[in-house]
Amino acid sequence: MAEKEEITESVSEELDPVIIEKISMLEKNLSIFDINITSFLGEININLDKTNLVDVLTILKNSPDTQCNLFLCLSIVDYEDRFEAVYHLQSTTLNHRFVVKTSLDKNKPMISSCIGIWRGCDWYEREGHDLFGVVFEGHPNLSPLLLYEEFEGYPGRKDFPFNDYKEW
Amino acid sequence: MSDQQSLNSVDMLLNMGPQHPSTHGVFRMVLQIDGERVLDVEPYIGYLHRGSEKLSEGEQYAQIITLFDRLDYLANFNNELVICMTVEKLMGVEVPERAEYIRVILCELNRIASHFLFYGTMGMDAGASTPILYGFRDREKIQSLFESVSGARMMHNYFKIGGIKADLPSDFFEKIQWLLNEIKQGVDQADSLLSFNEIFLNRTRNIGIINSEDALDFGLTGPNLRASGVPYDIRKNDPYSIYDRFSFDIPIGDRGDVWDRYFVRIQEIRESVKIIEQALKQIPDGEITANVRRIARPPKGDIFVHAENPRGDFGVYLVSDGSDKPYRLKIRPPSFCSLMALKHMMRNAYVSDAVMILGSIDIVLGEVDR
Numbered sequence: 001m002a003e004k005e006e007i008t009e010s011v012s013e014e015l016d017p018v019i020i021e022k023i024s025m026l027e028k029n030l031s032i033f034d035i036n037i038t039s040f041l042g043e044i045n046i047n048l049d050k051t052n053l054v055d056v057l058t059i060l061k062n063s064p065d066t067q068c069n070l071f072l073c074l075s076i077v078d079y080e081d082r083f084e085a086v087y088h089l090q091s092t093t094l095n096h097r098f099v100v101k102t103s104l105d106k107n108k109p110m111i112s113s114c115i116g117i118w119r120g121c122d123w124y125e126r127e128g129h130d131l132f133g134v135v136f137e138g139h140p141n142l143s144p145l146l147l148y149e150e151f152e153g154y155p156g157r158k159d160f161p162f163n164d165y166k167e168w
Numbered sequence: 169m170s171d172q173q174s175l176n177s178v179d180m181l182l183n184m185g186p187q188h189p190s191t192h193g194v195f196r197m198v199l200q201i202d203g204e205r206v207l208d209v210e211p212y213i214g215y216l217h218r219g220s221e222k223l224s225e226g227e228q229y230a231q232i233i234t235l236f237d238r239l240d241y242l243a244n245f246n247n248e249l250v251i252c253m254t255v256e257k258l259m260g261v262e263v264p265e266r267a268e269y270i271r272v273i274l275c276e277l278n279r280i281a282s283h284f285l286f287y288g289t290m291g292m293d294a295g296a297s298t299p300i301l302y303g304f305r306d307r308e309k310i311q312s313l314f315e316s317v318s319g320a321r322m323m324h325n326y327f328k329i330g331g332i333k334a335d336l337p338s339d340f341f342e343k344i345q346w347l348l349n350e351i352k353q354g355v356d357q358a359d360s361l362l363s364f365n366e367i368f369l370n371r372t373r374n375i376g377i378i379n380s381e382d383a384l385d386f387g388l389t390g391p392n393l394r395a396s397g398v399p400y401d402i403r404k405n406d407p408y409s410i411y412d413r414f415s416f417d418i419p420i421g422d423r424g425d426v427w428d429r430y431f432v433r434i435q436e437i438r439e440s441v442k443i444i445e446q447a448l449k450q451i452p453d454g455e456i457t458a459n460v461r462r463i464a465r466p467p468k469g470d471i472f473v474h475a476e477n478p479r480g481d482f483g484v485y486l487v488s489d490g491s492d493k494p495y496r497l498k499i500r501p502p503s504f505c506s507l508m509a510l511k512h513m514m515r516n517a518y519v520s521d522a523v524m525i526l527g528s529i530d531i532v533l534g535e536v537d538r
Contacts, residue, residue, distance in 0.1 A: 041257065041471055069384045070400075072474070075485045075498035086485065088472050088500075092384065092400040099472065120387030123508050146214040146537060155222055162226060 015039060022096060025065050030056060043099055050085075050102045054112045060089055060098060061117055067091045068098060071118035074125065076132040078158045083109045083134065104134065113138040131156030179207060182519070186215050190293060190523040193533030197510070199522060206522055209514045211507055216537035224497040229255050229329060229464040232494070237323040239499065239535040242285060245271070245278040245314075246477045248327040253408060254473040254484045255329045258466040264455040267331035268410045273344075273447050274317070274326075276440040280351055281310040282478035283433045286530050290430055291362050293527035294371045299362050306354035313343055329464045331457030344448065348441055355437050363434060372427035376513040376525035379424055386512065387505035390480025391432045392529055396424035402476040409475075413450065414443045426521075426528040433530070463492050479503050479530055501535035 022044055023037050033056055036047040048056055060068045068089035075086045083104035090097045104111055113136040114121045125136040126145040133154040136142065144151065153160055185196035194215035200208040220239060224232045229251075236247040249271055256263060263271075288303025311321040316337050318326035326333055362368050378388070383396040393400055401418045403411040419435035421428025466488045474483030480502030487496040506529040513525050 040469060043472065070389070071387050072481065073472070073483055073485060073498065073500040075496070077470075077487055077496045077498075086470075086498075088483070088485065090481075092398060092405070095405045097406075097472070118387065119385050120505055120508060123504060144214075146217045148214070155219065160222075162222070 016042065019044060026098075029059060029063050029065055043097065045099045045101055047101050050104060050111050053100070053102055054114060054117070057087065057089070057100065057114055057117050060100070066096075066098070067093050069093070071114075071120040071124075072097070074114075074121060074128060076128045076134055076156065078132065078156065080158065082106050083132065085111055085128070085134070087114075109134040111136060115139055130154075133157070177202065184522075186212075190526060192289065192527070192531060195507075195531070195533050195536075197526075199514075199519065201519060204518050204520075206514050206517050206519060209511055209522070211510055213507065213533070213536050216533045218538065220538045221497050221499060224494055226493065228492050229466075229494070230462075232497070233327065234323070234325050237325060239501065239538060240477060240479065240482070240503075240532045241322060241534045242282045242532055243278050243478045244322055244324050245274045245327070246475065246482065248324070249275055249409070250473060250475045250477075250482055250484050252327045252329055253475065254471060254486045255464055255466055257473055258469060258471045258486065258488055259329075259460070259464065261330050261458050261460055263331055263458055265410075265452050266335075266454045267456045267458075269447050269451040270332055270336060270456070271327060272409055272411070273444050273451075274314070276443050276447075277310050277313065277347075279478045280437050280440050281307045283437050284310075284354065286433055287358050287362070287430075290527055291368075293523050294368055296362065296365075296368065299358070302354065302357060302361065306351065309347055309350055313340075313347055316340070316343070328457065330460035331455070333457075335456050341448065344444070348444065351437065351441055355434060358434055363431060369427065371521075372430060372524060372528075373425060374423070375426045375521045376517060376528060377423060377425045378509060378513050382512060383424065383509065386509035388480070388509055389502050389505065390476065390478070391436060392429055392480065392506055392509075394418060395421035395428035395432045397422055402474060402481060406474075408473070411443075414446045416440075416442050426524050429528040429530075465490065465492050474500065477502060479532065479535075480506070482535075499535070499538055501538065503529075503531040503533075503536045506531055507536060 019039050026037055033052045038045045060066045068091050070090040070092050072088040072090045077084045077086060085102050085104060087100040113125055123145060125139050126142055128134045129142045130145050130147050131154060180201050182199040182201050185191040186194045196212040198210045199206050220235050224235060233248050233251055236251045237244045239247050284303045284307040288300035291299025315321050318324035378396055380396045380398050383393050397420055399418050399420050404418060416439045419432050421432050468488060468490045470487040472483060472485045474481050482502055483500035485498040486494055489495040514522050517525060
């Protein structure tokens with residue numbers, strides 16, 4: 001068991017020089033924010049507080065070093081104690097991808113909408129509201145997207161009954 | 169009645185779908201029209217929502233592959249490839265060379281089959297009823313080859329984590345040479361029958377235009393983005409599997425209208441044929457599956473893997489907690505984003521063109537609703 005841990009540590013130390021360069025570039029560009037940058041299997045994860053989200057994403061889109069012009073995906077993950085919103089951003093010109101992660105409160109999940117940065121966030125945010133009950137502040141229309149109007153509950157969440165559903 | 173008194177015109181709401189032949193599935197859109205002109209459109213999706221993401225949380229990784237077959241049901245192999253690559257990347261599995269080549273050949277054939285169906289339905293939407301017969305004829309030839317390989321025309325469940333389930337049948341290489349000739353003839357026929365047909369050009373040129381900035385803003389990918397002039401193809405930009413070993417071109421359009429989206433796909437069939445021909449020359453003998461435990465248990469962590477599907481950038485975000493079932497699985501369907509841009513493309517089009525515009529973005533509702 002101890003040997004295994006040593007192996008994983010040595011793997012994480014040997015980072016690709018390209019990734020090290022990207023991480024230092026990000027730290028320079030986002031130095032005014034309180035962020036934590038990690039790397040896992042060649043992906044660069046930016047962990048931040050949700051109050052900084054819109055500012056950081058705007059910089060990631062507009063800065064000439066990052067140019068994340070394509071909004072790939074927004075995923076909401078339900079960990080038992082918190083929600084996590086995961087943004088995947090791609091640059092079609094510089095061919096890199098960044099992952100932005102932010103934690104949300106379990107009882108009252110709220111986050112600013114990114115629809116002003118990319119219009120492509122629209123349905124992803126509606127889906128997040130539909131399946132997880134996350135409120136995106138500033139989104140013009142959070143009506144149900146995949147579920148029907150009368151549906152009660154948030155089926156994406158872990159506490160939603162999975163097998164004992166009733167017929168409707 | 170005085171002359172100044174004019175008639176009050178009221179905008180009309182026209183409901184199209186959910187059961188309408190032009191919507192290519194169960195999709196509803198409400199058009200707000202003034203005479204023949206579309207002022208606004210409101211798309212409604214969710215009629216085919218099966219909760220694939222939630223269902224995946226209760227299935228083992230090998231079982232999830234069957235769910236992925238049913239997402240984009242016109243590109244089954246491509247979907248299987250993405251979920252297999254995701255789990256393999258998290259587990260650090262090295263797939264044997266022969267399996268990689270077989271995967272690429274089948275995925276590119278699936279792309280051709282999907283584009284042939286698009287060619288048929290596109291002609292149908294424009295009012296030409298012949299192309300659909302030719303499109304389906306050529307697609308059927310590809311699917312009978314799939315049947316000889318995997319045992320099913322669609323919903324193959326042929327890829328597995330670490331490789332593929334069985335080696336190719338002995339007569340595969342004979343059949344595929346014949347098939348590639350048929351495909352080439354089919355594309356040439358498509359060009360002479362529909363692509364440069366004057367009536368078709370008049371129906372499709374300068375309709376449903378979306379420029380490159382708007383296309384990127386809405387998250388359009390695949391042929392729809394390339395038709396707007398952005399040469400973004402994950403096979404080139406972020407090569408996965410063994411795509412960096414082949415030489416092929418990325419066809420792009422210049423105006424981003426319906427015809428460009430149509431013609432990019434027709435050209436892509438030729439590029440896929442090029443890839444298959446190179447792969448057939450290079451394919452080695454050897455193992456077809458890596459040494460992986462039957463019940464895959466990826467280590468704790470999260471990973472995003474995407475690949476170039478016939479409809480665009482298909483991605484999977486997988487969160488694993490170290491067990492044999494995913495903790496969370498999120499799918500990024502390309503057609504979902506294409507539908508978001510529909511509102512932008514359809515504004516000020518004619519109702520008859522609305523059908524063409526919806527047809528040209530080539531949606532599959534199975535992956536939109538998941």
